[in-house]
Structures are given as C-alpha cells and as structure tokens.
Amino acid sequence: MRISAPAIKVPEPTVAIDSTKPCIVTRNLTAYFGNTAAVKNVSASFPQRAVTAIIGPSGCGKSTLLRCLNRMHETIPGARVDGSVEILGTAIYGEGTNPIAVRRHVGMVFQRPTPFPTMSVRANVAAGLRIAKKDFEKSGSTDEIVEEALQRAGLWTEVKDRLDESAVALSGGQQQRLCIARALATRPRVILLDEPTASLDPLSTQKVEELVYELRQTVSVVIVTHNMQQAARISDMTAFLLAGELVEFDSTRGLFTAPRDPRTESYVTGRFG
Amino acid sequence: MRTIRSRHVVSGGMIGLTYLAAILATLPLVLILVHLLAKGASSLSLDFFTRMPKPVGEAGGGMANAIVGTLLLIGIASLIGLPVGIGAGLYLAEKRTTPLAYTVRFLSDVLNGLPSIVIGIFAWEFLVRPIGHFSALAGGVALGAMMIPLVTRTTEEMLLTVPTSLKEAALALGYPKWRTSIAVVLRTALAGIATGALVAVARIAGETAPLLFTAFGNQFWSTAVREPIAALPLQIFAYAISPYDEWHRLAWAGALVLITLVLVISIAARLVTRSRFGAAVD
Numbered sequence: 071m072r073i074s075a076p077a078i079k080v081p082e083p084t085v086a087i088d089s090t091k092p093c094i095v096t097r098n099l100t101a102y103f104g105n106t107a108a109v110k111n112v113s114a115s116f117p118q119r120a121v122t123a124i125i126g127p128s129g130c131g132k133s134t135l136l137r138c139l140n141r142m143h144e145t146i147p148g149a150r151v152d153g154s155v156e157i158l159g160t161a162i163y164g165e166g167t168n169p170i171a172v173r174r175h176v177g178m179v180f181q182r183p184t185p186f187p188t189m190s191v192r193a194n195v196a197a198g199l200r201i202a203k204k205d206f207e208k209s210g211s212t213d214e215i216v217e218e219a220l221q222r223a224g225l226w227t228e229v230k231d232r233l234d235e236s237a238v239a240l241s242g243g244q245q246q247r248l249c250i251a252r253a254l255a256t257r258p259r260v261i262l263l264d265e266p267t268a269s270l271d272p273l274s275t276q277k278v279e280e281l282v283y284e285l286r287q288t289v290s291v292v293i294v295t296h297n298m299q300q301a302a303r304i305s306d307m308t309a310f311l312l313a314g315e316l317v318e319f320d321s322t323r324g325l326f327t328a329p330r331d332p333r334t335e336s337y338v339t340g341r342f343g
Numbered sequence: 344m345r346t347i348r349s350r351h352v353v354s355g356g357m358i359g360l361t362y363l364a365a366i367l368a369t370l371p372l373v374l375i376l377v378h379l380l381a382k383g384a385s386s387l388s389l390d391f392f393t394r395m396p397k398p399v400g401e402a403g404g405g406m407a408n409a410i411v412g413t414l415l416l417i418g419i420a421s422l423i424g425l426p427v428g429i430g431a432g433l434y435l436a437e438k439r440t441t442p443l444a445y446t447v448r449f450l451s452d453v454l455n456g457l458p459s460i461v462i463g464i465f466a467w468e469f470l471v472r473p474i475g476h477f478s479a480l481a482g483g484v485a486l487g488a489m490m491i492p493l494v495t496r497t498t499e500e501m502l503l504t505v506p507t508s509l510k511e512a513a514l515a516l517g518y519p520k521w522r523t524s525i526a527v528v529l530r531t532a533l534a535g536i537a538t539g540a541l542v543a544v545a546r547i548a549g550e551t552a553p554l555l556f557t558a559f560g561n562q563f564w565s566t567a568v569r570e571p572i573a574a575l576p577l578q579i580f581a582y583a584i585s586p587y588d589e590w591h592r593l594a595w596a597g598a599l600v601l602i603t604l605v606l607v608i609s610i611a612a613r614l615v616t617r618s619r620f621g622a623a624v625d
Contacts, residue, residue, distance in 0.1 A: 252516070
C-alpha cells in the first residue's frame with residue numbers, strides 16, 4: 071500500500087529504451103564558474119532517440135549541466151569543465167576536438183526565443199546551414215532543408231507564406247518553434263532544450279511539448295525544465311539534480327512513482343523547490 | 344496636513360513648468376529656422392547652388408564651390424572617422440574590461456570634449472606646417488578626428504544593446520566567435536551604428552573652427568585634396584564679417600543651406616533607426 075499518492079500523473083511509456091546504446095555519456099562531469107562548482111561529479115548515460123528531462127530547484131545546475139553537453143559552458147568567462155562527455159562515441163572534450171564542430175552537431179534552444187532580428191524567417195532557419203556550407207551541399211537545396219525543418223517544427227503551415235518576413239514579426243510561441251526549426255535544420259543527432267517553454271503561454275507551451283514528443287522518433291532530446299508536470303508528460307527518462315549533484319536518474323515513470331531517494335520523493339511530491 | 348486640492352494645484356503647476364521648459368528647449372531652433380528663412384530664403388535660387396562667388400560689387404553669384412567643398416570635406420572626414428570609430432567601438436564592446444578598453448573609453452571622452460579649435464591647431468601642426476600650405480586633406484583630417492570619439496561611443500553603446508542571448512544562439516549554432524560578432528552582433532546593431540554615424544556627420548558638417556587654418560577657404564573652384572578648399576561655414580563666416588550687403592545676403596542664404604543640410608541628415612538618421620528590418624535597437 072502506498073502511503074503518499076504521487077502528485078503527478080505519468081503516462082505509460084511509449085518507447086522501449088535501449089539502454090545498451092546511450093547517446094550521451096558523462097563521466098565525473100564537474101563544471102566550474104571560477105572556483106565554484108555548479109555541477110558536481112555527474113556520471114550519467116542519456117538514451118538515444120528518447121527524451122531525457124533534467125529537473126531540480128532553481129540554481130541546482132540544470133542549465134549548466136545542459137550547457138556542458140555542447141561546450142557552451144566554456145563560453146562564459148572564468149567557466150571550465152572537468153571530466154568527460156561522450157556523444158555517440160566522440161569525446162567532445164577530447165584533445166583536438168573543436169567546440170565549434172561539436173555545436174554544429176548538437177542543436178540548442180534557449181529559454182527565450184532568440185530569432186536573429188535582422189534575418190527573415192527563411193534566413194533564420196538557414197543560419198546554421200550557411201555557416202557550414204560544405205556539410206550540406208549534398209543534402210538538398212537550402213529551400214528544401216528549410217521546408218523540412220519547419221515541417222518538423224510544426225511551423226510550416228503557419229509561416230509558409232511569410233518566409234521573407236522578419237522573424238521578429240512572428241508571435242513568441244512561433245519564434246520559439248522557429249528556433250527549434252533552426253536547430254533542426256542542420257540535422258543534429260542531439261537537441262538540447264533549456265526551459266524552452268518558460269516564456270510561453272499555455273497554448274504555445276502545449277505545441278512545443280507535442281513537438282518534443284514527436285522529435286524523439288528522430289533525435290535524442292535533453293530538456294531542462296522546472297515544471298515537473300512537463301517532465302512527466304514528455305520525457306522517457308528523468309534526472310533529478312540538487313545543488314549540482316545528480317541525486318537520481320531513472321525512467322520518468324520510476325522516478326515520479328517510486329523514487330528511491332527521499333530527497334527526490336520530497337521534491338516530486340512538492341515538499342520543497 | 345495638505346489637502347488633496349492643494350496637491351492637485353502643486354502638481355498642475357509643476358506639470359505646467361515642465362511644459363514650459365519643453366517649449367523653451369525647442370524655441371531656439373524654431374527661432375533660428377524662422378529667422379534664417381526670413382533672411383535667407385529670398386537670396387536662394389538655382390544660381391546659389393550652381394554659380395561661383397562674384398567679385399565685390401557685382402550682384403548675384405552663388406556658393407557652388409563652398410557646397411562642393413563641404414561635401415568633399417565630409418567625405419574625407421567620414422573615410423577617417425567611420426572606419427576608425429566603428430572599429431574602436433567594436434573593440435570596446437567585445438573587450439569591455441581590458442585596461443586598454445578603459446583607457447580608450449576615457450581618452451575618447453576627453454577627445455569628444457576637446458574644443459574644436461584645438462583639433463584645428465593639431466591638424467595645422469601636423470599636416471599644414473610640414474607640407475607648407477593649407478589643404479582640404481588637413482581640414483578633412485581635423486573633422487575626421489572630431490568624428491572618431493562620437494562614432495566610437497555610439498557604436499559601443501549600440502553593440503551593447505544586442506542581447507547576450509542572441510550571441511549565445513549564434514555560438515550554439517556553431518558560429519565561430521568572429522562570425523558571431525559580424526553576422527549577428529554588428530548586423531543587429533547596424534541601424535543604430537548608421538544613426539550614430541549620421542549624427543556625427545551632421546555634427547561636423549557645420550564646424551568652422553577646425554577648418555580656419557586647415558582647409559582655409561578658397562574663392563575659386565577646387566576639388567583638389569592637396570589645395571585649400573572652400574567650405575560653407577568658412578564662406579558664411581567670411582561673408583558675414585564683410586562690409587557688403589550683397590555678401591551679407593549670401594551669408595544668410597548659406598546659413599540656411601547649411602542648417603537644411605544638417606536637418607536633412609538628422610532626419611535621415613531618424614528614418615534609418617525606424618525603418619530597419621530589426622526592431623531590436625529601439
């Protein structure tokens with residue numbers, strides 16, 4: 071008999087996760103701002119073609135952990151990373167690995183929509199292609215790739231007649247899906263979402279969530295969210311982070327319905343955070 | 344205790360005073376424009392723009408050489424002031440906290456506050472005296488030196504209005520840092536930088552002091568950069584202190600043309616800010 075009923079409903083798992091083929095593997099990952107470690111000793115395997123959510127209270131290092139996965143952390147002055155991260159077998163912090171190449175293969179979307187204001191809708195989606203022309207010469211015309219990316223982001227029907235308008239003319243929710251399309255255009259195997267719905271209204275949030283749910287069929291998604299219901303709705307795996315430490319990492323269903331760590335339990339039942 | 348009524352009276356009075364101050368702030372420009380129109384418009388004709396100055400005693404003539412001279416001087420000044428100013432502004436925005444950035448920022452503020460006649464003396468010392476004669480080049484350099492701090496600081500400020508999130512978005516797409524600076528940061532701030540450049544041009548277009556012993560003025564047609572050249576402000580000055588009524592009329596007309604030029608550039612600067620694709624700068 072359960073003593074406390076779970077506060078959050080978790081849907082039945084829809085995909086079988088093959089844990090033998092992880093997409094991202096971190097080992098003893100520690101991320102510093104100056105001398106302070108914001109992420110401490112995180113070792114975890116993120117599955118392929120699945121959505122992994124990172125949850126935890128504000129300031130627990132969720133975003134920092136995410137930003138270590140495409141080497142964005144080190145763009146902040148004084149920030150550095152210890153430990154290793156492998157993405158599909160490549161050590162991204164390995165010697166001779168170019169952070170720019172890493173970022174081209176790992177898409178990222180931020181908390182607030184960040185369309186480039188001087189570019190049209192089309193140019194925004196094509197921005198990542200233009201920077202790495204050689205890699206995309208064989209994969210079709212820019213227009214085709216732009217259309218495909220917008221289709222995948224569920225934005226095509228809304229913007230197909232507005233491709234040459236300024237990207238900032240779109241609504242906030244559309245701008246965010248445009249940013250997802252921009253990240254998808256370079257066909258990354260991994261996409262990182264840093265609280266992508268934090269600045270959106272409920273309807274736009276729902277659209278982005280549905281989109282993330284669809285994306286798992288083709289890419290591996292890691293999403294940071296401080297909305298536990300959202301994590302429960304859209305993720306297959308959930309990592310709970312507290313004060314920079316990985317407290318628990320399990321299937322979303324497992325973590326929300328039968329947490330092993332008492333700290334996880336009190337967080338997911340809403341006792342703190 | 345004060346009543347609500349007395350508070351309303353005081354509030355109304357204060358608002359009235361701010362209205363008055365706002366009107367007084369624009370009054371000089373309105374008065375100048377009205378006065379110039381009244382005095383100068385009657386002397387303005389096609390001749391003024393296309394004819395050369397006539398000798399004393401002959402009626403008519405224009406300031407074609409001074410108008411062309413002023414445009415040439417603005418051109419030379421912009422060739423120096425814009426690249427140096429925008430480049431320095433980029434540096435200040437990218438390397439905000441280096442000792443060099445602090446020094447450059449401080450010195451550019453000092454240069455901005457320097458009396459323009461001092462800049463003229465500097466140009467005379469380094470470009471007129473060694474060469475041996477006045478030249479359009481020396482005048483353009485003096486005006487360019489005045490533009491540099493203006494352009495530097497507006498460029499820096501405009502670049503800083505570009506949100507960090509945009510830079511991060513570009514970096515996350517795999518843009519190298521230098522391309523992020525050019526394709527995203529500079530491009531987003533471009534409208535603001537263009538506005539700053541136009542404001543700087545408007546500011547130097549009417550400068551007289553730096554030209555007194557550099558460009559010097561010229562009664563004849565000249566577009567040679569190594570020779571003395573006529574300029575509207577210099578011509579206005581020379582005509583205004585002359586004893587001839589005919590020249591006084593032309594000086595008024597010249598002043599009207601000059602202020603119109605400055606006004607047009609300022610309005611253009613406004614339009615550039617507003618009409619650009621991106622609204623991020625507003």
